[in-house]
Amino acid sequence: DAGVIQSPRHEVTEMGQEVTLRCKPISGHDYLFWYRQTMMRGLELLIYFNNNVPIDDSGMPEDRFSAKMPNASFSTLKIQPSEPRDSAVYFCASSLLDHEQYFGPGTRLTVT
Amino acid sequence: QQPVQSPQAVILREGEDAVINCSSSKALYSVHWYRQKHGEAPVFLMILLKGGEQKGHEKISASFNEKKQQSSLYLTASQLSYSGTYFCGTSAGNNRKLIWGLGTSLAVNP
Numbered sequence: 001d002a003g004v005i006q007s008p009r010h011e012v013t014e015m016g017q018e019v020t021l022r023c024k025p026i027s028g029h030d031y032l033f034w035y036r037q038t039m040m041r042g043l044e045l046l047i048y049f050n051n052n053v054p055i056d057d058s059g060m061p062e063d064r065f066s067a068k069m070p071n072a073s074f075s076t077l078k079i080q081p082s083e084p085r086d087s088a089v090y091f092c093a094s095s096l097l098d099h100e101q102y103f104g105p106g107t108r109l110t111v112t
Numbered sequence: 113q114q115p116v117q118s119p120q121a122v123i124l125r126e127g128e129d130a131v132i133n134c135s136s137s138k139a140l141y142s143v144h145w146y147r148q149k150h151g152e153a154p155v156f157l158m159i160l161l162k163g164g165e166q167k168g169h170e171k172i173s174a175s176f177n178e179k180k181q182q183s184s185l186y187l188t189a190s191q192l193s194y195s196g197t198y199f200c201g202t203s204a205g206n207n208r209k210l211i212w213g214l215g216t217s218l219a220v221n222p
Binding site (some may be wrong): 043050056099105 | 142
């Protein structure tokens with residue numbers, strides 16, 4: 001299996017622009033997670049889905065962030081408008097019932 | 113509340129042992145341990161569930177004290193490949209919402 005796939009791997013954008021991060025989970029996994037990682041705050045869960053349905057989005061920082069999972073093989077995390085404080089590494093992870101989470105390689109986002 | 117990991121950093125020589133601790137102020141259902149190498153994604157090591165069930169890595173062990181809301185990760189006879197940052201993620205219920213500690217940086221030198 002190819003593992004969790006994320007794109008782009010790096011994104012540099014200007015403040016105010018819309019940013020869309022993409023994730024393809026491992027085939028057959030029914031949980032999908034979006035995380036943000038910074039030095040100051042560590043790894044933060046933003047939202048997670050089960051069978052394409054959002055279960056907990058309490059970690060989404062504010063209305064500028066939105067996430068969708070239109071089908072079992074694709075999810076997006078959108079930031080609109082982006083701000084410099086959104087700069088971080090964003091990870092997508094997927095899992096089955098056994099709780100082990102498989103992380104993608106991450107997207108390094110820089111907002112200038 | 114974010115779990116507290118200790119120590120923040122540790123340096124070992126190859127073959128030495130280390131213990132990394134994770135403490136929570138909340139009652140825990142499960143504790144998850146992951147290792148992240150620089151510039152890479154976190155990789156699963158171990159999960160400990162309330163009631164004693166444990167699944168994980170063959171060369172790394174861990175304990176989970178439910179009453180004290182603490183978990184410890186034991187790295188024995190460390191190898192160079194053990195270097196990285198170790199994170200604990202905790203959940204208060206039987207769900208997938210994990211709250212992560214800030215990590216323990218481990219460096220193993222020859």
